[in-house]
Amino acid sequence: MSTAxxxxxxxxxxxxxxxxxxxxxxKAGQIDLDGNGYPFLLGVEKQGPNHVCQVVRNGxxxxxxxxxxxxxxxxxxxxxxxxxxxxGGKRIIQVDIGAPAVAQPRPERSKRTIEAFNRLVGQLIDx
Numbered sequence: 001m002s003t004a005x006x007x008x009x010x011x012x013x014x015x016x017x018x019x020x021x022x023x024x025x026x027k028a029g030q031i032d033l034d035g036n037g038y039p040f041l042l043g044v045e046k047q048g049p050n051h052v053c054q055v056v057r058n059g060x061x062x063x064x065x066x067x068x069x070x071x072x073x074x075x076x077x078x079x080x081x082x083x084x085x086x087x088g089g090k091r092i093i094q095v096d097i098g099a100p101a102v103a104q105p106r107p108e109r110s111k112r113t114i115e116a117f118n119r120l121v122g123q124l125i126d127x
Contacts, residue, residue: 005034007041014044018051026054029086032056058084076101 008047011019022039025031027086031039040056049070054063057078066074 003042006043007038007039008036010041010044015051017068018044018053018066021064021066021074022053022055030057030080030084032059032086033088040121048054 007022014022022031022041026033026039031041034040042054042056042061045052050065050067051062052065054061055060056107062077064074064076
């Protein structure tokens with residue numbers, strides 16, 4: 001698919017009802033995921049009091065219409081009873097942190113002594 005997923009760019013700007021419905025569809029396996037494991041959201045357009053959201057479902061562009069002011073169920077362009085459930089989920093990445101590092105004591109900074117002070121003053125006066 002050549003279009004970009006805008007989910008990570010707009011998720012914090014979406015109305016909570018829209019983002020909640022996208023999360024509900026994601027948990028139910030009704031929306032495809034991108035390579036990073038985010039729900040594939042193509043666009044959100046406001047048309048009057050309604051929002052039309054384009055998503056990728058089963059490899060095809062689909063949309064749903066949701067009204068953020070009313071408690072009515074969103075209208076989807078697909079049949080929710082068609083039996084489609086996304087196979088797989090988020091990619092689980094194992095990070096090998098290796099063996100725990102042995103705690104090395106930090107070297108102590110040398111204490112300032114009168115000899116160090118005299119050496120520093122001597123360098124400044126000589127130059």
